[in-house]
Amino acid sequence: MAGVTVTNLVKTYPSGNRRATDDISLDVADGEFLVLVGPSGCGKTTLLRMVAGLETPDGGTVTIGGRDVTRLPARERGLSMVFQSYAIFPHLKVRQNIGFGLTMQKVPKPEWNTRVERAAELLDLTDYLDRHPAQLSGGQRQRVAVARAIAVDADVLLMDEPLSNLDALLRLQFRAELKKIVARLGTTTLYVTHDQAEAMSLGDRVAVMRDGRIAQIGAPMDVYDRPGERFVGGFLGAPPMNFFTATVHQGSLVVDDQSVPAPASLASWNDKKILAGIRAENITITQGQAQEGVEAEVEVAEPTGSAILLTVRWAGGELKVQTGPGLRVAPGDRLRLELPAAALRFYDPETGLVLA
Amino acid sequence: MRQTRPALLLIAPSIIFMAALFLWPLIAGVTQAFHGPDGPTTQYVRRMADDPYFWEALRNTALLIVVLIPLQFALAIVMALLMRERPRFAGLHFYIWVVPLAISDLAAGLVWLSIFTDRGYLNSVLDGLGIPTYSWLSFEHPQTMFLAVVVAELWRATSLVFVIVIAGLQGVPRDYDEAASVFGATYWQRVRHVILPQLRPSLQVALILRTILALEAFAVAQALTGRNFPLLVGETYQWYYQLQNPNVATAIALVVLALSIVAAVGYLRLMRP
C-alpha cells in the first residue's frame, strides 16, 4: 500500500496554448479514495494520466509510496487502472483479460488461477470466464475491466470515468458496488469523473478542478456546504447553488426593495456589492400572511417524487427552491421565502472567491 | 512536438525507400529525356513529336478519357444507389460488381478478346440469332475497335469508382435522406439535392484517380487490337521494347506525367466547393 504525492505538476499539450495542468500539488493518503471532478477540459484526466505514466509532465514530480516515479514507464509504477472505454482486449477471453496483469508478472499458474477466480467472484463474473468480451453486455465488460484492475493487487488504483459509458440505472447500482469493493480492498484510489453526484457519493475527499488547477479539495459535504469559490458552488449539486448580487447596508442585504438580515462579519462591506449564494434545499417557504423573508413568484414547479423543485423569480433574479412533496403551488402563485443567514455564503463579486 | 522522435524512427525507412524509388528515377527520367550524349538536347522530344503514332496515341488517350469517364461515373453512381436500396442477393451482386477491382488491364483485354474477336462469343450469339457477324476489332473499323476498348475499360475500372462512391455514401447519414423525403422530396430530388452534393469529395477523389489511371491504360488496347489502337503508355512500351530507345520512351512518359498533373490540378480547381 502506498500514498501518492504530486508536486508542482505542469503539462502543456503541443496543440493547446494553455496549461492542461497548471502547477498542481496534491497528496493522496495511503488507502484514501480521492475523486478528481470538474468540467471537461479542466485537466483531471491529464493529471491522472501523468500519475499513471501515460503522459510525461513538463515539470514537477510524482511519487508513489515515497518513490519518485516521474521518469518511470507505466509498467514499473506498480499501479492498476480502469479505463473509460474499459479497454478490455476483444481477442482474449474474460479469464485471460482478468489475468492479463498476472500473466505479465509471470505469476505461477496455480496462483494465477486463484487470483483470477477471486477477482471474478468479487464482480459476479464467474459464469462468464470463458466468454469473449463481444458476448458480454456493457455492464459486464465494465466488471471485467474492474476485475482486471483489482486482480493485480496494485498499490494504487486509478479510474478514469469508469462509469460514464453505463446507462443511468446501471451506473447507480454499480457505483455503490464499486464503493463497497474498493473499501474492502483498501487500495489508494484516484478516481476521475465529470459527474458531481458520483464524486460526492464515492470520495473520501473530492478535488474540484478548473482550468488546470484544483479549485477546492476536501470532504464531500464540506465542499458542498462551503464552496470556496463561486465556481465550486455552481458545479457541485443538482440544482447548483443559487447566486444573487446584493448590497450590504447597515446589517442587511438589500436587493431592490427587499432585504434579508446579514451577518456581522460583512460589516467591512457596508454599502458595497457582494455575491451571495444559497443551496436550494436551505430556502424555506413561509406561507400565510407572514411578513418575514422576501417575496417571489413561482414560474415552474417540478415534482421529482421525493421533493418539489420550484423555479421562482424575485428581485434578485431566478432562484431554485427545493421543498417537500406536500406543497401545492402553481405557476403565478406568490410566495414568501426565508433565506436563513446561517445558510448564506458570501463571495467577492469580482474574484468569485469566498469571503473569509 | 509530442513524440516526434519515435515517429520519425518508424517512418524513416519508408521515406528513404520512397526517395530511392520515386525521387531518384524521376530525376533520372528528366535527365534521360533532355540529356543526350553531347549535353542538353531536345532531339528526343522532337523524335517523339515527329512520330505520327504519338499524336494518334495522344488523341486516342484523350478520346478514351472523354468518353469513358462520364459513362463510368454514371454507371458507378447508379450502382451505388442501387446498393443503397438494399436489393435481394445484395452480397452476390456486390461480389460480382467488385471483382474487376483486382483484375489487371491486360487480363481485362484478354477477357473481352474472347467476346469481341471474329470467332468470339459476341459473333457466336449474333450468328445464333441470325444476324450477320461483324469484325469488331478490325483496323478497318476504328469505331467498333474504340467501342470494344471503352466497354472493356468500363467493365474493368467502374468498380473502383463504385467502391469509392459506396464508401462516400456510408458517410451520408440516412437521416438527411429521410428528412428530405418527409418534406416531400421525390427520389430524384433527393439524389440531386441531398445525396450528390454530399458525395462531392468522394467523386472528386474518384475523378482524379480514375483520370490518372485511364492515362496509364495500355494493355487492354494491346490485348484487343495490338498496335491498331495506340495509347500513350503503349507507345512508351513500343519505343522501349521494339525500337530500343529509352530516351524517347521517357519523353513520352513525362508527357503522361504532365497530363496527370494537369488533370489533377484542373479537377481540384474545377470542383472547389
Place this chain on the structure above:
Amino acid sequence: MKLKVQLACAAITLFMGAPLYLITLAALSSRRSLNEFPLSLLPTSLSGETMSTFLQSTGILGGLLNSLTIGLSTVALSLLIGLPAGYAMARYAFKGRDPYQLALLLTRALPIVVLSVPLARIFLDTGLYDTTYGVTLLHTALALPTTILITSAIFLGVSREQEEAAMIFGASPLAAFARVVVPQALPGIAASAMFTFVLSWNEVLGASILTLNRRTLPAQVLATLADSPLAFRFAGGLALVVPALIFIAVARRYLLNMWGTTLR
C-alpha cells in the same frame, strides 16, 4: 420501384459477370471446340487441354514462379517497411505528418511508366536489371503508400487505450504491440498483404520494362501476345483473373477501407 431495382441489379450483374463466365468457359474448352463457329455458350466440351498447353508453353511456368516470388517478396518487404510507418501514422501526432501523408497520396498518383524506364537504367547500372529483386523493389514502391495508409487505418481501429492498458498492467511497448495490437490487426494486415500481392501480380508494364528473361506471368503473356494463338490468350486471361476472384472473395470486408476511405 422494388422490381425495377432488382432488374437493374440483375442487368449490371450480368454485364459484370458474363465476361468472367465466358473467359472461364473459353479457357476450359478444348482447342478443337474453340475453333468451331459459332462457339457454344454452355459448358458442353470442358477440357483441361487449353490450360495445360498454356502452362507448358515456353516461359509460362517460369513466369508463374517469378510472379509468385516477386508477389510474396513484395508483400514481405512492403509490410516490413510499411507496418512501422502505418503505426506511426495511427499513433503519433508528429511534426511533418501532413506533408508525409500528402507525399504518400501523391506517389500513388505517379504513373508507373514514369518510374519504370529510368529505373531500368538505374538497375542496369546497379546490377538489378532482369532480376526478381528489381521488380520486387518497383512493386514495393508502388504498394508501399497504400500499405501505409491501410495499415494506419487498421491500427486506428485498435484503440490507444488498449495499448495503454497493456502497459499499465506490465507490458513493454513492444509486448503491448505484439500481444494486443497485432492479434486484433491481423485480419486487416492479411487483407492488405493480399492487396499488395494482387497489385504485384497484375502489374505488367514495369515488370516488362525491368526484365528480359526473368519475366513475370503477365509480362510473358504480353510479350508473346502478338505471336500466340487465341487459345493461349484465353488461357492466359483466366490465369490472370483467378487470383482476383479469390482475393475479392476473401477480402470483401476490407474493400471499402482499401479502395474507399483511405484514398482521401
